[in-house]
Amino acid sequence: MKDEKLFNDGFVNFGDIFSKTIEVQKLIFESKKLLDNAILNKENLKKIEISQNDFNDDSIGEGSYALKRIDQHNKEISKILQKIFNNFQLNEILEKYLGKNFKVHQISVRKSSEDDKGLGIHQDGPGQMNLVILLDDNDDIYGSTVFLKNSHLINSRAEELKLLTPPLFLKLYRFCLSYISGKSGDICLFINRTWHGRYPSSGKKSKYLMLISLHAEGTEYGSEYDEWYDDDYLGSLPNSKFKDRINHKIGTTKISDKIFLINDSSSKKISLSFEEPKKNKIGNISLLNLFYLITTISIVYPARFIKRCLGK
Ligand SMILES: O=C(O)CCC(=O)C(=O)O
Numbered sequence: 001m002k003d004e005k006l007f008n009d010g011f012v013n014f015g016d017i018f019s020k021t022i023e024v025q026k027l028i029f030e031s032k033k034l035l036d037n038a039i040l041n042k043e044n045l046k047k048i049e050i051s052q053n054d055f056n057d058d059s060i061g062e063g064s065y066a067l068k069r070i071d072q073h074n075k076e077i078s079k080i081l082q083k084i085f086n087n088f089q090l091n092e093i094l095e096k097y098l099g100k101n102f103k104v105h106q107i108s109v110r111k112s113s114e115d116d117k118g119l120g121i122h123q124d125g126p127g128q129m130n131l132v133i134l135l136d137d138n139d140d141i142y143g144s145t146v147f148l149k150n151s152h153l154i155n156s157r158a159e160e161l162k163l164l165t166p167p168l169f170l171k172l173y174r175f176c177l178s179y180i181s182g183k184s185g186d187i188c189l190f191i192n193r194t195w196h197g198r199y200p201s202s203g204k205k206s207k208y209l210m211l212i213s214l215h216a217e218g219t220e221y222g223s224e225y226d227e228w229y230d231d232d233y234l235g236s237l238p239n240s241k242f243k244d245r246i247n248h249k250i251g252t253t254k255i256s257d258k259i260f261l262i263n264d265s266s267s268k269k270i271s272l273s274f275e276e277p278k279k280n281k282i283g284n285i286s287l288l289n290l291f292y293l294i295t296t297i298s299i300v301y302p303a304r305f306i307k308r309c310l311g312k
């Protein structure tokens with residue numbers, strides 16, 4: 001049932017599936033506290049032992065902030081995440097989507113502040129999925145991750161079509177966008193091939209969430225802006241699925257210091273199947289997305305042409 005929704009829409013809310021087994025309120029409290037402290041000390045992160053690479057502001061959209069490797073920075077958060085990723089049912093689901101060797105990479109908390117200007121429509125790496133834990137009730141579009149529903153089925157990627165649009169377009173196309181509605185503590189999942197962004201804030205409240213990037217077997221992960229987990233932190237963890245998933249040296253082949261390839265196996269990887277365009281039948285694309293494609297192309301292409309002419 002939930003599978004079907006995820007594969008049709010590109011995103012799904014599983015609900016509060018961990019409310020009985022994990023301390024959700026503690027996770028919410030500690031995550032917000034950690035990011036707020038980083039924002040407060042953003043000019044001097046060294047003082048609070050946070051590396052510059054772990055902290056993002058503006059680079060993920062003006063008026064928003066994110067802190068990566070939050071489990072390494074906070075023991076309570078780490079314990080709760082270990083419980084989540086060692087959960088048998090969730091592990092089964094994720095292995096079905098991403099293959100049994102899938103890796104967990106960025107575990108971050110993100111804040112959309114009252115000044116958030118939004119994040120333009122984009123896609124992320126092939127086969128990537130994000131696990132989202134809502135840290136606030138999500139009952140309106142403002143400051144929420146937004147999606148063009150079922151756009152993961154569009155054959156071409158947004159960058160191939162040169163359709164990476166600025167946040168301004170989100171307001172223009174609000175009626176085409178969906179967001180994951182839910183309550184704080186809900187666990188959601190999305191396919192990063194789905195065209196997505198973040199809607200600007202209403203100016204009235206901020207919104208936090210936890211974003212955990214999951215990478216499929218046979219794909220490369222890592223980036224020049226990210227740091228791998230410290231050996232000291234990994235060494236301090238009890239042996240578990242979680243420990244292996246976040247350790248980039250297990251089940252991988254090194255491509256470079258910053259990029260690793262995840263070992264492949266014969267297991268099925270549903271998230272990667274969407275990257276094979278022939279399987280994504282055009283009939284599956286909604287009229288709304290077709291409308292979005294046609295009208296954005298007719299705005300963006302001529303605008304770019306005019307800009308180029310004026311620039312000469
Ligand atoms: O900040 C957001 O809600 C969007 C984040 C995003 O694009 C992602 O996690 O891939």
Ligand SMILES: [Fe+2]
Pocket residue numbers: 122123124192196
């Ligand atoms: Fe993204």
